Amino acid sequence: xxxxxxxCASYEVRHRLGVEAQRAVDDTVVLDHLQREKGRxxxxxxxGDELRVFLDRGKVLQVGEVxxxxxxxxxxxxxxxxxxxxxxxxxxxxxxxxxxxLGNRHVKMQVGERWxxxxxxxxxxxxxRQLGLHxxxxxxxxxxxxxxxxxxxxxxxxxxxx
Numbered sequence: 001x002x003x004x005x006x007x008c009a010s011y012e013v014r015h016r017l018g019v020e021a022q023r024a025v026d027d028t029v030v031l032d033h034l035q036r037e038k039g040r041x042x043x044x045x046x047x048g049d050e051l052r053v054f055l056d057r058g059k060v061l062q063v064g065e066v067x068x069x070x071x072x073x074x075x076x077x078x079x080x081x082x083x084x085x086x087x088x089x090x091x092x093x094x095x096x097x098x099x100x101x102l103g104n105r106h107v108k109m110q111v112g113e114r115w116x117x118x119x120x121x122x123x124x125x126x127x128x129r130q131l132g133l134h135x136x137x138x139x140x141x142x143x144x145x146x147x148x149x150x151x152x153x154x155x156x157x158x159x160x161x162x
Contacts, residue, residue, distance in 0.1 A: 010050040011069035019064040025076040029067070032080040033108070033142045036061040045075060060146060079141035085125055086140070087133040088115040094132045101127060108144035117142055 039057035
């Protein structure tokens with residue numbers, strides 16, 4: 001038996017630098033939607049290094065956000081492809097009804113123009129079909145809406161201070 005002398009590094013992350021396209025990074029970490037919701041977790045980067053993440057709880061990691069390790073290395077967060085249910089309709093009224101019913105059940109969903117994604121659930125899939133939506137299983141990044149009370153500044157930036 002041979003033991004590999006090659007070891008991957010381990011980095012401790014305690015700081016978020018935000019989403020900035022110009023910011024140089026050393027590596028990327030690909031996380032699914034559940035991992036991006038956690039404040040404490042371990043993950044592997046694309047280069048195979050381990051990240052031990054200790055962030056304030058309650059704020060979801062955004063795709064494109066940069067994490068800063070104690071040693072100064074920077075890691076960009078990307079969304080993993082995962083199993084999702086894609087539902088769509090050409091009819092805005094049907095689509096709005098589907099969003100209402102899913103929201104009424106507090107279902108996490110990603111919303112596009114007359115399409116939505118949710119985590120796979122056969123009961124919800126049946127409901128969406130009965131409402132008249134076309135459904136198809138996919139493997140795609142899942143970026144659910146943060147919610148109306150999640151802080152409000154997820155999708156835009158301001159040039160002024162609060």
